[in-house]
Amino acid sequence: MTDQDRRRFLASLAASGIAAIGVGCGWDGGKRFAPKLMSWSRVNDWVSARLFSGSRLAREYPIARRTQGAEFPAYFVSDNMPTLADPGAWRLQVGGLVRKPAVLTLDRLQSLPRLSYTVKHHCVEGWTAIATWAGVPFRVVAEMVEPLPAARYVKFTSFDAGYSNGWDLPSALHPQTILAYAYNDRPLMPDHGAPLRLYSPTKLGYKNTKYLLGVEFTDTRPGGYWEDQGYPWYGGL
């Protein structure tokens, strides 16, 4: 190829719009543009995870500030409110990358250390509400099943039409992350996720899986019902 041929060749590439790829210049055209290809929710997740401190606690409120009765909305994706035909047969399955998988009854969960707090709930649909939640800290259950070193995420599944959430392990082990069985000093009812729901005042409402069925420790990042539709995966406050 003469110099003139080469110039003509490059000019034709430019005309076709791909000259910037620079044939033979050693650049694969990929890495430099990768950040632009990241969705904004992924960027948001990246920032959130780095601002998050494992011990920063969410603000608590006096009981007098609780949202009155039915004014705390109740969400579920099923056509009808999910309920169990036989609540006595319900068990929480805890497994995945753990040394000691466990199948826990509600009695067993209620016999474990209990944490209660009055906090504000934030739904991305634009409402907030305050309630008292009580349950067992997730870290207590995690210590019981002994996650393997490879475990980095937790998948929470429910019996509400496939609703699920994926959490990073540090968020799940945050001291205020609980498996809640009580709402405003009473047993959790089907409207708020009976018999057991995930709760954390450091996460947006949609991360708090209601109607829990299973907890699975994983080494790959689990998706989730809203997360898979573009909501930030981290969903922190």
Ligand SMILES: Nc1nc2c(c(=O)[nH]1)N[C@H]1C(S)=C(S)[C@@H](COP(=O)(O)O)O[C@H]1N2
């Ligand atoms: N199983 C299940 N969990 C769920 C939801 C749901 O539809 N199904 N909705 C989420 C959303 S968007 C919010 S704001 C809270 C609402 O909790 P509440 O119904 O107790 O107010 O639950 C979250 N967890």
Ligand SMILES: [Mo]
């Ligand atoms: Mo929500």
